[in-house]
Amino acid sequence: MTVAQLALRQVSKVYPTKPPLHALRDVDLDIGRGELVAVVGPSGSGKTTLLSLMGLLDTPTSGEVWIDGIKASGLSEAQRSRARSDLIGFVFQQFYLLSSLTARDNVATGMLYQGLGPAERRSRADAALERVGLTARASHRPGELSGGEQQRVAIARAIAGDPAVVFADEPTGALDQASGRMVLDCLRAANQTGATVIVITHDLSLAAMFDRQIHVLDGQVTG
Ligand SMILES: Nc1ncnc2c1ncn2[C@@H]1O[C@H](COP(=O)(O)OP(=O)(O)OP(=O)(O)O)[C@@H](O)[C@H]1O
Ligand SMILES: [Mg+2]
Numbered sequence: 001m002t003v004a005q006l007a008l009r010q011v012s013k014v015y016p017t018k019p020p021l022h023a024l025r026d027v028d029l030d031i032g033r034g035e036l037v038a039v040v041g042p043s044g045s046g047k048t049t050l051l052s053l054m055g056l057l058d059t060p061t062s063g064e065v066w067i068d069g070i071k072a073s074g075l076s077e078a079q080r081s082r083a084r085s086d087l088i089g090f091v092f093q094q095f096y097l098l099s100s101l102t103a104r105d106n107v108a109t110g111m112l113y114q115g116l117g118p119a120e121r122r123s124r125a126d127a128a129l130e131r132v133g134l135t136a137r138a139s140h141r142p143g144e145l146s147g148g149e150q151q152r153v154a155i156a157r158a159i160a161g162d163p164a165v166v167f168a169d170e171p172t173g174a175l176d177q178a179s180g181r182m183v184l185d186c187l188r189a190a191n192q193t194g195a196t197v198i199v200i201t202h203d204l205s206l207a208a209m210f211d212r213q214i215h216v217l218d219g220q221v222t223g
Contacts (some may be wrong), residue, residue: 003069005165005196006031006054007090011063013049013219023049025219027063031198033164036191038207041216048169048199050216055167056084068164085113089158089195091168091187095150097142103129103144103153104138110157128160129153132186148179155186159195166190168199172206184209 006029015022023046031037031054052058053065056072061134065072069088075083089110097106107125108118116124129138132152135210142150151171158166172180184199184206191197199210207213215223 005033009064011060014061020180035210037198038210038213045216046219056193061126089166091171093170093173099108107157128156132156167197194214
């Protein structure tokens with residue numbers, strides 16, 4: 001039997017605001033290994049919430065999240081962090097690079113919790129930067145890189161530890177179309193070398209290039 005890479009069973013998320021906000025309602029979803037998935041839907045529909053739950057950044061109010069055959073609710077906080085650093089890479093709209101570090105060190109720092117020595121981290125960082133076409137920029141700091149290059153450094157950081165799943169939340173949202181296309185190509189390349197890749201995007205022409213689209217509407221997953 002093949003185990004889905006990600007499985008959600010009757011997942012709901014209620015934020016404890018006043019009044020409480022039902023961000024997701026009874027979501028059932030299966031994503032297989034090696035899928036390349038776009039998540040689309042209007043602002044406020046629950047896309048980032050869904051990604052936070054699948055990426056073990058947050059816990060559901062009810063229901064079960066499974067990743068790689070592991071039931072997330074059965075993990076302690078420490079085990080969850082460990083699973084996150086072992087299994088998952090994240091890319092966000094705003095890059096979140098450390099401005100004082102070079103591209104190489106930004107990527108290497110992403111592997112701090114994987115139990116690798118500094119030399120191994122650096123060599124993996126260089127390999128990841130090569131995969132996103134930034135070998136020549138490895139010693140540059142974020143302030144010396146374009147927005148598209150910074151996002152490719154963030155992708156290198158996400159893939160350097162060889163994660164099973166890469167999540168990206170609006171990775172092209174702050175970029176022009178040409179840079180956005182390059183970022184998408186990097187994510188697709190990561191998918192072709194084996195990672196399951198899940199990308200939130202507002203851009204429907206971008207979403208059309210994915211194998212599968214998941215539509216989120218009013219806290220529910222359709223299509
Ligand atoms: N931490 C929070 N506390 C309370 N409400 C929240 C929190 N985070 C999100 N929400 C609410 O939950 C709903 C879903 O938010 P979410 O961020 O998942 O939407 P989204 O689909 O990612 O939207 P966007 O496209 O604008 O990024 C929204 O109504 C939002 O206001
Ligand atoms: Mg969002």
